[in-house]
Amino acid sequence: MTTAQRTGLVIDIDVRRDGFRVQAKFEAGREVVALFGPSGAGKTTTLSAIAGLVSPAQGTIAIGETTVFRKGGAGADVNVPARDRRVGYVFQNYALFPHITALKNVAYAYGRAPDAHGKAMRYLEMMGLADFTDRYPDELSGGQQQRVAIARALAREPRILLLDEPFTALDESLRRSLRKELRAICDGMNIPVVLVTHDLSEVLALADRVVVLEQGRVVTEGSPLDVLKRPGAETVSRLVGVENLFEGVVVAASQAEGVTTCDFGGLQMEIPYSPLPHGARVRVGLRAGDIILANPRPVGLSARNTLPGIVRTVARKGFEMEAVVDCGREVRVDLTPRAVESLGIMPGKNVWLVIKTNSCFLIE
Protein backbone atom coordinates (compact mmCIF):
# COMPACT_ATOMS: atom_id res chain seq x y z
CA MET A 1 0.00 0.00 0.00
CA THR A 2 1.47 3.34 -1.02
CA THR A 3 1.48 6.52 1.02
CA ALA A 4 -1.17 8.01 -1.22
CA GLN A 5 -3.48 5.08 -0.55
CA ARG A 6 -3.30 5.76 3.13
CA THR A 7 -3.67 9.50 3.01
CA GLY A 8 -4.71 10.81 -0.35
CA LEU A 9 -6.12 9.89 -3.71
CA VAL A 10 -5.47 6.93 -5.94
CA ILE A 11 -7.17 7.01 -9.29
CA ASP A 12 -6.99 4.76 -12.31
CA ILE A 13 -10.04 5.16 -14.50
CA ASP A 14 -11.35 4.72 -18.01
CA VAL A 15 -14.31 7.00 -18.71
CA ARG A 16 -16.29 6.82 -21.94
CA ARG A 17 -18.72 9.57 -22.53
CA ASP A 18 -20.40 10.76 -25.74
CA GLY A 19 -17.78 9.16 -27.95
CA PHE A 20 -14.87 10.57 -26.00
CA ARG A 21 -12.59 8.69 -23.72
CA VAL A 22 -10.53 9.66 -20.72
CA GLN A 23 -7.97 7.35 -19.20
CA ALA A 24 -6.47 8.93 -16.13
CA LYS A 25 -4.07 7.30 -13.70
CA PHE A 26 -2.27 9.15 -10.95
CA GLU A 27 -1.92 9.47 -7.22
CA ALA A 28 -1.98 12.41 -4.88
CA GLY A 29 -0.81 12.69 -1.30
CA ARG A 30 -1.77 15.51 1.02
CA GLU A 31 -0.61 18.06 -1.52
CA VAL A 32 -1.87 20.21 -4.37
CA VAL A 33 -1.88 18.34 -7.67
CA ALA A 34 -2.63 20.33 -10.80
CA LEU A 35 -4.40 18.63 -13.68
CA PHE A 36 -3.02 20.61 -16.56
CA GLY A 37 -3.86 20.47 -20.24
CA PRO A 38 -5.77 22.09 -23.08
CA SER A 39 -9.56 22.23 -23.04
CA GLY A 40 -11.09 18.91 -24.02
CA ALA A 41 -8.22 16.97 -22.48
CA GLY A 42 -10.50 15.34 -19.90
CA LYS A 43 -9.58 17.40 -16.83
CA THR A 44 -13.12 18.22 -15.70
CA THR A 45 -14.31 14.69 -16.54
CA THR A 46 -11.62 13.35 -14.22
CA LEU A 47 -12.77 15.65 -11.41
CA SER A 48 -16.39 14.63 -12.00
CA ALA A 49 -15.39 10.98 -11.72
CA ILE A 50 -13.63 11.60 -8.39
CA ALA A 51 -16.73 13.42 -7.12
CA GLY A 52 -19.03 10.62 -8.31
CA LEU A 53 -20.87 12.75 -10.87
CA VAL A 54 -19.65 10.57 -13.73
CA SER A 55 -19.25 6.79 -13.64
CA PRO A 56 -16.17 5.38 -15.35
CA ALA A 57 -16.57 2.32 -17.58
CA GLN A 58 -13.95 0.68 -15.40
CA GLY A 59 -11.22 1.43 -12.93
CA THR A 60 -10.75 2.32 -9.28
CA ILE A 61 -10.87 5.49 -7.24
CA ALA A 62 -9.80 5.57 -3.61
CA ILE A 63 -10.01 8.62 -1.38
CA GLY A 64 -8.02 8.23 1.79
CA GLU A 65 -8.62 4.68 2.97
CA THR A 66 -11.99 4.31 1.28
CA THR A 67 -12.50 2.83 -2.15
CA VAL A 68 -15.29 4.98 -3.56
CA PHE A 69 -15.35 3.39 -6.99
CA ARG A 70 -14.32 0.05 -8.37
CA LYS A 71 -15.48 -1.70 -11.49
CA GLY A 72 -13.95 -4.44 -13.57
CA GLY A 73 -11.12 -5.02 -11.10
CA ALA A 74 -10.46 -7.42 -8.26
CA GLY A 75 -13.24 -7.57 -5.70
CA ALA A 76 -16.85 -6.53 -5.84
CA ASP A 77 -17.95 -3.45 -7.77
CA VAL A 78 -18.23 -0.31 -5.69
CA ASN A 79 -19.86 3.00 -6.60
CA VAL A 80 -20.38 5.30 -3.64
CA PRO A 81 -22.93 7.97 -4.64
CA ALA A 82 -21.68 11.56 -4.90
CA ARG A 83 -23.61 12.58 -1.79
CA ASP A 84 -21.66 10.15 0.39
CA ARG A 85 -18.15 10.79 -0.95
CA ARG A 86 -17.38 13.83 1.22
CA VAL A 87 -15.73 15.67 -1.62
CA GLY A 88 -15.38 19.44 -1.59
CA TYR A 89 -15.98 20.63 -5.13
CA VAL A 90 -15.46 24.22 -6.28
CA PHE A 91 -17.10 24.30 -9.69
CA GLN A 92 -16.06 26.38 -12.65
CA ASN A 93 -18.15 29.56 -12.32
CA TYR A 94 -18.79 28.36 -8.75
CA ALA A 95 -22.34 26.95 -9.20
CA LEU A 96 -23.64 28.93 -6.22
CA PHE A 97 -27.38 28.51 -5.66
CA PRO A 98 -28.76 31.81 -6.96
CA HIS A 99 -32.01 31.67 -4.97
CA ILE A 100 -30.49 31.59 -1.50
CA THR A 101 -28.07 33.81 0.42
CA ALA A 102 -24.34 33.25 0.87
CA LEU A 103 -24.97 31.88 4.36
CA LYS A 104 -27.63 29.44 3.16
CA ASN A 105 -25.38 28.36 0.30
CA VAL A 106 -22.73 27.34 2.81
CA ALA A 107 -25.29 25.89 5.25
CA TYR A 108 -26.61 23.67 2.45
CA ALA A 109 -23.81 21.26 3.27
CA TYR A 110 -25.41 20.62 6.68
CA GLY A 111 -28.93 19.93 5.43
CA ARG A 112 -31.39 20.31 8.27
CA ALA A 113 -28.82 19.93 11.05
CA PRO A 114 -29.80 22.09 14.05
CA ASP A 115 -26.71 24.33 14.07
CA ALA A 116 -26.31 24.53 10.29
CA HIS A 117 -26.21 28.32 10.18
CA GLY A 118 -23.76 28.60 13.07
CA LYS A 119 -21.35 26.19 11.44
CA ALA A 120 -21.72 27.84 8.04
CA MET A 121 -21.04 31.21 9.63
CA ARG A 122 -17.65 30.01 10.85
CA TYR A 123 -16.53 29.15 7.32
CA LEU A 124 -17.74 32.46 5.94
CA GLU A 125 -15.85 34.26 8.70
CA MET A 126 -12.77 32.25 7.87
CA MET A 127 -13.03 33.41 4.28
CA GLY A 128 -13.44 37.04 5.39
CA LEU A 129 -17.10 37.20 4.38
CA ALA A 130 -18.75 37.83 7.74
CA ASP A 131 -20.37 41.02 6.41
CA PHE A 132 -21.81 39.39 3.31
CA THR A 133 -23.80 36.50 4.75
CA ASP A 134 -27.18 37.88 3.70
CA ARG A 135 -26.16 38.74 0.16
CA TYR A 136 -27.43 36.69 -2.76
CA PRO A 137 -24.75 35.39 -5.14
CA ASP A 138 -25.53 37.99 -7.81
CA GLU A 139 -24.95 40.71 -5.23
CA LEU A 140 -21.37 39.56 -4.67
CA SER A 141 -18.27 40.35 -6.70
CA GLY A 142 -16.48 37.57 -8.59
CA GLY A 143 -13.84 37.24 -5.88
CA GLN A 144 -16.47 37.08 -3.15
CA GLN A 145 -18.41 34.46 -5.07
CA GLN A 146 -15.26 32.38 -5.35
CA ARG A 147 -14.75 32.61 -1.60
CA VAL A 148 -18.34 31.59 -0.88
CA ALA A 149 -17.83 28.61 -3.17
CA ILE A 150 -14.67 27.64 -1.31
CA ALA A 151 -16.38 28.12 2.07
CA ARG A 152 -19.23 25.90 0.89
CA ALA A 153 -16.82 23.20 -0.27
CA LEU A 154 -14.89 23.33 3.02
CA ALA A 155 -18.08 23.27 5.07
CA ARG A 156 -18.55 19.77 3.74
CA GLU A 157 -15.51 18.85 5.86
CA PRO A 158 -14.17 17.11 2.79
CA ARG A 159 -11.60 14.36 2.52
CA ILE A 160 -10.44 15.83 -0.77
CA LEU A 161 -10.84 19.26 -2.37
CA LEU A 162 -11.49 19.59 -6.10
CA LEU A 163 -11.03 22.95 -7.80
CA ASP A 164 -12.18 23.35 -11.40
CA GLU A 165 -10.57 26.41 -13.02
CA PRO A 166 -11.14 28.48 -9.88
CA PHE A 167 -9.77 31.67 -11.38
CA THR A 168 -11.12 31.83 -14.93
CA ALA A 169 -14.08 34.00 -13.96
CA LEU A 170 -11.83 36.61 -12.34
CA ASP A 171 -9.74 39.42 -13.73
CA GLU A 172 -5.98 39.29 -13.68
CA SER A 173 -5.27 41.55 -10.69
CA LEU A 174 -7.72 39.62 -8.51
CA ARG A 175 -6.25 36.30 -9.59
CA ARG A 176 -2.87 37.04 -8.14
CA SER A 177 -4.08 37.94 -4.67
CA LEU A 178 -6.64 35.12 -4.50
CA ARG A 179 -4.02 32.63 -5.63
CA LYS A 180 -1.96 33.39 -2.53
CA GLU A 181 -5.05 33.07 -0.34
CA LEU A 182 -5.99 29.76 -1.90
CA ARG A 183 -2.46 28.42 -1.50
CA ALA A 184 -2.60 29.30 2.21
CA ILE A 185 -5.95 27.54 2.60
CA CYS A 186 -4.68 24.42 0.83
CA ASP A 187 -1.60 24.37 3.06
CA GLY A 188 -3.76 24.62 6.17
CA MET A 189 -6.06 21.76 5.31
CA ASN A 190 -3.84 18.73 5.10
CA ILE A 191 -6.00 16.91 2.55
CA PRO A 192 -5.32 16.24 -1.13
CA VAL A 193 -6.29 19.08 -3.46
CA VAL A 194 -6.81 18.51 -7.18
CA LEU A 195 -6.73 21.69 -9.23
CA VAL A 196 -7.87 21.75 -12.84
CA THR A 197 -6.29 24.48 -14.92
CA HIS A 198 -5.02 25.33 -18.35
CA ASP A 199 -3.01 28.24 -17.01
CA LEU A 200 0.69 27.64 -16.51
CA SER A 201 1.13 30.42 -13.99
CA GLU A 202 -1.56 28.81 -11.80
CA VAL A 203 0.32 25.53 -11.89
CA LEU A 204 3.55 27.22 -10.87
CA ALA A 205 1.93 29.31 -8.16
CA LEU A 206 -0.26 26.64 -6.57
CA ALA A 207 0.78 23.10 -7.35
CA ASP A 208 3.21 20.77 -5.64
CA ARG A 209 2.86 18.35 -8.50
CA VAL A 210 1.42 18.54 -11.97
CA VAL A 211 -0.27 15.83 -14.04
CA VAL A 212 -0.39 16.76 -17.71
CA LEU A 213 -3.44 15.47 -19.60
CA GLU A 214 -3.84 15.56 -23.32
CA GLN A 215 -6.61 13.96 -25.37
CA GLY A 216 -7.78 11.96 -22.40
CA ARG A 217 -4.43 10.57 -21.38
CA VAL A 218 -1.77 11.39 -18.83
CA VAL A 219 1.23 12.53 -20.86
CA THR A 220 3.61 13.22 -18.01
CA GLU A 221 3.69 14.11 -14.33
CA GLY A 222 6.10 15.42 -11.75
CA SER A 223 7.03 18.63 -9.99
CA PRO A 224 6.00 21.68 -12.03
CA LEU A 225 9.53 22.79 -12.81
CA ASP A 226 10.70 19.30 -13.67
CA VAL A 227 7.81 18.78 -16.03
CA LEU A 228 8.41 22.11 -17.72
CA LYS A 229 12.11 21.59 -18.06
CA ARG A 230 12.18 17.91 -18.87
CA PRO A 231 13.89 17.54 -22.22
CA GLY A 232 11.91 15.85 -24.91
CA ALA A 233 8.57 16.51 -23.23
CA GLU A 234 7.33 17.83 -26.54
CA THR A 235 3.69 17.77 -25.62
CA VAL A 236 4.33 19.80 -22.54
CA SER A 237 6.33 22.50 -24.19
CA ARG A 238 3.75 22.69 -26.95
CA LEU A 239 0.93 22.97 -24.40
CA VAL A 240 2.84 25.46 -22.44
CA GLY A 241 4.30 27.22 -25.43
CA VAL A 242 7.52 27.88 -23.57
CA GLU A 243 10.50 25.98 -24.84
CA ASN A 244 13.12 27.93 -22.89
CA LEU A 245 13.03 28.39 -19.16
CA PHE A 246 15.84 30.16 -17.32
CA GLU A 247 16.41 30.42 -13.60
CA GLY A 248 18.56 33.23 -12.33
CA VAL A 249 18.86 36.28 -10.11
CA VAL A 250 18.09 39.97 -10.50
CA VAL A 251 21.25 42.06 -10.79
CA ALA A 252 19.76 45.45 -11.61
CA ALA A 253 16.37 47.04 -12.11
CA SER A 254 15.51 50.42 -13.59
CA GLN A 255 11.93 51.58 -13.55
CA ALA A 256 12.85 54.64 -15.61
CA GLU A 257 14.33 52.49 -18.38
CA GLY A 258 11.62 49.87 -17.96
CA VAL A 259 14.02 46.97 -17.68
CA THR A 260 15.23 44.50 -15.09
CA THR A 261 18.58 42.90 -15.75
CA CYS A 262 18.99 39.29 -14.74
CA ASP A 263 21.92 36.95 -14.60
CA PHE A 264 21.33 33.38 -15.68
CA GLY A 265 24.57 31.68 -14.74
CA GLY A 266 26.86 34.01 -16.67
CA LEU A 267 24.29 34.91 -19.26
CA GLN A 268 22.92 38.41 -18.74
CA MET A 269 19.58 39.41 -20.20
CA GLU A 270 17.20 42.31 -19.90
CA ILE A 271 13.58 41.48 -19.16
CA PRO A 272 10.59 43.83 -18.78
CA TYR A 273 10.72 45.89 -15.58
CA SER A 274 9.40 44.20 -12.48
CA PRO A 275 9.76 45.63 -8.95
CA LEU A 276 11.96 42.83 -7.66
CA PRO A 277 14.86 43.47 -5.29
CA HIS A 278 18.47 42.92 -6.21
CA GLY A 279 19.38 39.27 -5.78
CA ALA A 280 15.76 38.00 -6.06
CA ARG A 281 15.47 34.62 -7.73
CA VAL A 282 13.52 34.68 -10.98
CA ARG A 283 12.24 32.26 -13.59
CA VAL A 284 11.98 33.59 -17.09
CA GLY A 285 10.24 31.91 -20.01
CA LEU A 286 11.14 32.46 -23.64
CA ARG A 287 9.39 30.94 -26.62
CA ALA A 288 11.54 29.30 -29.26
CA GLY A 289 9.61 31.16 -31.93
CA ASP A 290 10.43 34.56 -30.43
CA ILE A 291 14.19 34.36 -30.96
CA ILE A 292 16.04 35.66 -34.03
CA LEU A 293 19.31 34.11 -35.24
CA ALA A 294 21.79 36.37 -37.04
CA ASN A 295 25.25 36.25 -38.54
CA PRO A 296 27.20 38.52 -38.66
CA ARG A 297 26.35 40.44 -35.48
CA PRO A 298 23.45 42.76 -36.31
CA VAL A 299 23.58 46.47 -35.42
CA GLY A 300 20.97 49.17 -35.01
CA LEU A 301 18.31 46.94 -33.45
CA SER A 302 15.71 47.83 -30.87
CA ALA A 303 16.07 44.37 -29.36
CA ARG A 304 18.13 44.68 -26.21
CA ASN A 305 19.58 41.21 -25.90
CA THR A 306 22.19 40.15 -28.46
CA LEU A 307 24.12 37.07 -27.36
CA PRO A 308 26.85 35.07 -29.12
CA GLY A 309 26.49 31.30 -29.35
CA ILE A 310 27.34 28.14 -31.24
CA VAL A 311 24.74 25.95 -32.96
CA ARG A 312 24.75 22.47 -31.45
CA THR A 313 21.99 20.66 -33.30
CA VAL A 314 19.42 21.36 -35.98
CA ALA A 315 16.40 19.09 -36.19
CA ARG A 316 13.07 19.00 -37.96
CA LYS A 317 10.00 19.79 -35.84
CA GLY A 318 6.83 19.47 -37.87
CA PHE A 319 6.98 21.95 -40.69
CA GLU A 320 9.66 23.89 -38.87
CA MET A 321 13.22 23.37 -37.75
CA GLU A 322 14.49 23.65 -34.21
CA ALA A 323 18.06 24.67 -33.52
CA VAL A 324 19.72 24.24 -30.15
CA VAL A 325 22.20 27.04 -29.61
CA ASP A 326 24.83 26.99 -26.86
CA CYS A 327 25.49 30.44 -25.41
CA GLY A 328 26.63 29.44 -21.97
CA ARG A 329 23.48 27.39 -21.67
CA GLU A 330 21.29 25.79 -24.28
CA VAL A 331 18.59 27.79 -25.95
CA ARG A 332 15.98 26.36 -28.34
CA VAL A 333 15.17 28.41 -31.43
CA ASP A 334 12.47 27.77 -34.05
CA LEU A 335 13.34 28.52 -37.66
CA THR A 336 11.80 27.89 -41.05
CA PRO A 337 13.71 25.47 -43.30
CA ARG A 338 14.26 28.36 -45.70
CA ALA A 339 15.97 30.45 -42.99
CA VAL A 340 18.15 27.48 -42.04
CA GLU A 341 19.20 27.15 -45.65
CA SER A 342 19.84 30.81 -46.43
CA LEU A 343 21.79 31.46 -43.22
CA GLY A 344 23.67 28.20 -43.49
CA ILE A 345 22.68 27.14 -39.97
CA MET A 346 24.45 23.91 -39.07
CA PRO A 347 26.08 22.39 -36.01
CA GLY A 348 29.28 24.25 -35.09
CA LYS A 349 28.29 27.53 -36.74
CA ASN A 350 28.70 30.76 -34.76
CA VAL A 351 25.52 32.82 -34.55
CA TRP A 352 24.06 35.75 -32.63
CA LEU A 353 20.83 35.31 -30.71
CA VAL A 354 18.60 38.38 -30.81
CA ILE A 355 15.92 38.52 -28.14
CA LYS A 356 13.45 41.33 -27.52
CA THR A 357 13.08 42.33 -23.91
CA ASN A 358 9.33 41.93 -24.22
CA SER A 359 9.65 38.35 -25.39
CA CYS A 360 11.09 37.38 -22.01
CA PHE A 361 8.39 36.85 -19.49
CA LEU A 362 8.63 36.43 -15.81
CA ILE A 363 6.96 33.28 -14.48
CA GLU A 364 5.62 33.80 -11.00
Place this chain on the structure above:
Amino acid sequence: MIWDAFLLSLRVTAVATVIILVAGLGLGWLFARARFRGKLLLEVFVALPLVLPPSVVGYYLLRALGSGSPVVEWLHIELLFTWQAAAIASAIVGLPLMVQSARAAIANVDPALENAARTLGSTELGLFWRVTLPLAKRGILAGLVLGAARALGEFGATLMVAGSIPGKTQTMPLAIYDAVQNRQNDVANQMVLLMTALAFFGLWFVRGLESSRRRRPQAESAA
Protein backbone atom coordinates in the same frame (compact mmCIF):
# COMPACT_ATOMS: atom_id res chain seq x y z
CA MET B 1 -78.22 25.64 -11.12
CA ILE B 2 -75.47 28.20 -11.41
CA TRP B 3 -74.05 27.41 -7.99
CA ASP B 4 -74.34 23.66 -8.46
CA ALA B 5 -72.40 23.94 -11.68
CA PHE B 6 -69.92 26.39 -10.20
CA LEU B 7 -69.15 24.23 -7.15
CA LEU B 8 -68.93 21.11 -9.28
CA SER B 9 -66.57 22.89 -11.65
CA LEU B 10 -64.40 23.90 -8.70
CA ARG B 11 -64.32 20.35 -7.41
CA VAL B 12 -63.52 18.86 -10.82
CA THR B 13 -60.88 21.49 -11.47
CA ALA B 14 -59.30 21.10 -8.04
CA VAL B 15 -58.90 17.35 -8.46
CA ALA B 16 -57.71 17.78 -12.06
CA THR B 17 -55.18 20.38 -10.92
CA VAL B 18 -53.71 18.04 -8.33
CA ILE B 19 -53.35 15.34 -11.01
CA ILE B 20 -51.84 17.87 -13.41
CA LEU B 21 -49.37 19.08 -10.76
CA VAL B 22 -48.10 15.65 -9.79
CA ALA B 23 -48.07 14.07 -13.26
CA GLY B 24 -46.86 17.28 -14.90
CA LEU B 25 -43.91 17.67 -12.52
CA GLY B 26 -42.93 14.05 -12.97
CA LEU B 27 -43.21 14.10 -16.76
CA GLY B 28 -41.64 17.55 -17.03
CA TRP B 29 -38.64 16.38 -15.01
CA LEU B 30 -38.42 13.17 -17.01
CA PHE B 31 -38.46 15.02 -20.34
CA ALA B 32 -35.99 17.67 -19.15
CA ARG B 33 -33.45 15.47 -17.41
CA ALA B 34 -33.81 11.76 -18.14
CA ARG B 35 -32.59 9.83 -21.13
CA PHE B 36 -34.47 6.70 -22.05
CA ARG B 37 -35.69 4.75 -25.03
CA GLY B 38 -39.03 5.86 -26.40
CA LYS B 39 -38.78 9.30 -24.82
CA LEU B 40 -39.81 11.09 -28.00
CA LEU B 41 -42.76 8.76 -28.41
CA LEU B 42 -43.93 9.43 -24.86
CA GLU B 43 -43.51 13.19 -25.35
CA VAL B 44 -45.68 13.12 -28.45
CA PHE B 45 -48.22 10.92 -26.71
CA VAL B 46 -48.52 13.30 -23.74
CA ALA B 47 -48.85 16.33 -26.04
CA LEU B 48 -51.52 14.73 -28.25
CA PRO B 49 -54.57 16.04 -26.34
CA LEU B 50 -53.36 19.54 -27.18
CA VAL B 51 -53.99 19.00 -30.88
CA LEU B 52 -56.66 16.30 -30.95
CA PRO B 53 -60.33 17.33 -30.95
CA PRO B 54 -61.61 16.94 -27.34
CA SER B 55 -64.25 14.53 -28.60
CA VAL B 56 -61.51 12.21 -29.82
CA VAL B 57 -59.79 12.33 -26.43
CA GLY B 58 -63.22 11.74 -24.86
CA TYR B 59 -63.82 8.75 -27.09
CA TYR B 60 -60.53 7.13 -26.10
CA LEU B 61 -61.34 7.75 -22.45
CA LEU B 62 -64.80 6.27 -22.95
CA ARG B 63 -63.19 3.09 -24.24
CA ALA B 64 -60.58 3.12 -21.49
CA LEU B 65 -63.06 3.58 -18.66
CA GLY B 66 -66.08 1.82 -20.17
CA SER B 67 -67.28 -1.76 -19.87
CA GLY B 68 -64.78 -4.31 -21.14
CA SER B 69 -61.79 -2.15 -20.19
CA PRO B 70 -59.24 -3.37 -17.59
CA VAL B 71 -60.33 -0.61 -15.20
CA VAL B 72 -63.83 -2.07 -15.05
CA GLU B 73 -63.05 -5.77 -15.53
CA TRP B 74 -60.12 -6.10 -13.12
CA LEU B 75 -60.38 -3.18 -10.75
CA HIS B 76 -64.17 -3.02 -10.73
CA ILE B 77 -64.10 0.74 -10.76
CA GLU B 78 -67.07 2.27 -12.59
CA LEU B 79 -66.19 5.86 -13.42
CA LEU B 80 -68.26 6.70 -16.49
CA PHE B 81 -70.81 9.45 -15.93
CA THR B 82 -69.39 10.47 -12.55
CA TRP B 83 -67.68 13.74 -11.64
CA GLN B 84 -64.44 11.77 -11.20
CA ALA B 85 -64.52 10.89 -14.90
CA ALA B 86 -64.93 14.60 -15.64
CA ALA B 87 -61.87 15.31 -13.47
CA ILE B 88 -59.80 12.72 -15.33
CA ALA B 89 -60.86 14.10 -18.71
CA SER B 90 -60.04 17.65 -17.61
CA ALA B 91 -56.65 16.58 -16.27
CA ILE B 92 -55.67 14.81 -19.48
CA VAL B 93 -56.58 17.80 -21.62
CA GLY B 94 -54.85 20.28 -19.27
CA LEU B 95 -51.73 18.19 -18.68
CA PRO B 96 -49.78 19.01 -21.89
CA LEU B 97 -49.73 22.73 -21.04
CA MET B 98 -48.21 21.99 -17.64
CA VAL B 99 -45.72 19.44 -19.01
CA GLN B 100 -44.41 21.82 -21.66
CA SER B 101 -43.98 24.65 -19.22
CA ALA B 102 -42.47 22.52 -16.45
CA ARG B 103 -40.11 20.82 -18.86
CA ALA B 104 -38.79 24.13 -20.15
CA ALA B 105 -38.43 25.54 -16.64
CA ILE B 106 -36.58 22.48 -15.31
CA ALA B 107 -34.33 22.24 -18.37
CA ASN B 108 -33.42 25.86 -17.71
CA VAL B 109 -31.94 25.05 -14.30
CA ASP B 110 -28.16 24.71 -14.65
CA PRO B 111 -27.26 21.02 -14.12
CA ALA B 112 -24.07 22.21 -12.39
CA LEU B 113 -26.25 23.48 -9.53
CA GLU B 114 -27.76 20.04 -9.13
CA ASN B 115 -24.28 18.50 -9.22
CA ALA B 116 -23.16 20.97 -6.57
CA ALA B 117 -26.07 19.85 -4.39
CA ARG B 118 -25.05 16.21 -4.91
CA THR B 119 -21.48 16.86 -3.78
CA LEU B 120 -22.91 18.67 -0.75
CA GLY B 121 -24.73 15.55 0.32
CA SER B 122 -28.21 15.99 -1.14
CA THR B 123 -30.31 13.03 -2.20
CA GLU B 124 -31.97 13.24 -5.63
CA LEU B 125 -35.32 14.04 -4.04
CA GLY B 126 -33.71 16.53 -1.68
CA LEU B 127 -32.01 18.48 -4.43
CA PHE B 128 -35.17 18.46 -6.54
CA TRP B 129 -37.03 19.98 -3.61
CA ARG B 130 -34.36 22.47 -2.51
CA VAL B 131 -32.67 23.46 -5.78
CA THR B 132 -34.54 22.47 -8.93
CA LEU B 133 -38.05 23.28 -7.77
CA PRO B 134 -37.36 26.74 -6.31
CA LEU B 135 -35.44 27.75 -9.43
CA ALA B 136 -38.09 26.41 -11.81
CA LYS B 137 -40.96 27.68 -9.68
CA ARG B 138 -42.22 30.44 -11.93
CA GLY B 139 -42.40 28.31 -15.07
CA ILE B 140 -44.05 25.50 -13.14
CA LEU B 141 -46.66 27.81 -11.60
CA ALA B 142 -47.41 29.38 -14.96
CA GLY B 143 -47.89 25.92 -16.49
CA LEU B 144 -50.08 24.85 -13.61
CA VAL B 145 -52.37 27.87 -13.95
CA LEU B 146 -52.69 27.40 -17.70
CA GLY B 147 -53.37 23.69 -17.23
CA ALA B 148 -55.95 24.37 -14.49
CA ALA B 149 -57.68 26.99 -16.64
CA ARG B 150 -57.84 24.56 -19.51
CA ALA B 151 -59.27 21.94 -17.14
CA LEU B 152 -61.86 24.41 -15.88
CA GLY B 153 -63.00 25.11 -19.42
CA GLU B 154 -63.07 21.47 -20.54
CA PHE B 155 -66.20 20.67 -22.55
CA GLY B 156 -65.94 18.02 -25.25
CA ALA B 157 -64.10 15.21 -23.53
CA THR B 158 -66.08 15.76 -20.33
CA LEU B 159 -69.34 15.51 -22.21
CA MET B 160 -68.24 12.21 -23.73
CA VAL B 161 -67.24 10.48 -20.48
CA ALA B 162 -69.33 12.20 -17.83
CA GLY B 163 -72.34 13.40 -19.71
CA SER B 164 -74.13 16.54 -18.62
CA ILE B 165 -76.18 15.48 -15.61
CA PRO B 166 -77.28 18.62 -13.71
CA GLY B 167 -75.99 18.61 -10.13
CA LYS B 168 -73.89 15.52 -10.81
CA THR B 169 -71.61 15.95 -13.79
CA GLN B 170 -72.77 19.19 -15.34
CA THR B 171 -69.82 21.58 -15.00
CA MET B 172 -70.04 25.26 -15.93
CA PRO B 173 -69.12 24.96 -19.61
CA LEU B 174 -71.75 22.26 -20.02
CA ALA B 175 -74.29 24.24 -18.01
CA ILE B 176 -73.72 27.25 -20.24
CA TYR B 177 -74.46 25.15 -23.30
CA ASP B 178 -77.59 23.81 -21.60
CA ALA B 179 -78.74 27.28 -20.59
CA VAL B 180 -78.38 28.54 -24.16
CA GLN B 181 -80.26 25.52 -25.51
CA ASN B 182 -83.07 26.25 -23.06
CA ARG B 183 -82.97 29.99 -23.86
CA GLN B 184 -82.12 30.88 -20.27
CA ASN B 185 -80.11 33.87 -21.35
CA ASP B 186 -79.59 35.53 -17.97
CA VAL B 187 -78.28 32.26 -16.51
CA ALA B 188 -75.95 31.93 -19.47
CA ASN B 189 -74.88 35.57 -19.11
CA GLN B 190 -73.96 35.19 -15.45
CA MET B 191 -72.01 32.01 -16.01
CA VAL B 192 -70.20 33.40 -19.02
CA LEU B 193 -69.17 36.45 -17.03
CA LEU B 194 -67.95 34.24 -14.17
CA MET B 195 -65.89 32.08 -16.54
CA THR B 196 -64.46 35.12 -18.29
CA ALA B 197 -63.45 36.67 -14.97
CA LEU B 198 -61.71 33.46 -13.89
CA ALA B 199 -59.86 33.16 -17.18
CA PHE B 200 -58.94 36.84 -17.06
CA PHE B 201 -57.36 36.61 -13.60
CA GLY B 202 -55.65 33.34 -14.44
CA LEU B 203 -53.93 34.92 -17.43
CA TRP B 204 -53.19 38.07 -15.43
CA PHE B 205 -51.41 35.92 -12.85
CA VAL B 206 -49.40 34.03 -15.49
CA ARG B 207 -48.45 37.23 -17.27
CA GLY B 208 -47.35 38.68 -13.93
CA LEU B 209 -45.17 35.63 -13.27
CA GLU B 210 -43.53 35.92 -16.65
CA SER B 211 -42.67 39.59 -16.40
CA SER B 212 -41.99 39.92 -12.68
CA ARG B 213 -38.41 40.72 -11.81
CA ARG B 214 -37.13 39.69 -8.46
CA ARG B 215 -38.18 42.22 -5.90
CA ARG B 216 -34.77 42.19 -4.30
CA PRO B 217 -32.78 45.24 -5.38
CA GLN B 218 -29.74 44.42 -7.49
CA ALA B 219 -26.51 45.23 -5.71
CA GLU B 220 -24.58 48.02 -7.35
CA SER B 221 -21.55 46.06 -8.56
CA ALA B 222 -20.02 45.13 -5.23
CA ALA B 223 -16.27 44.86 -5.30
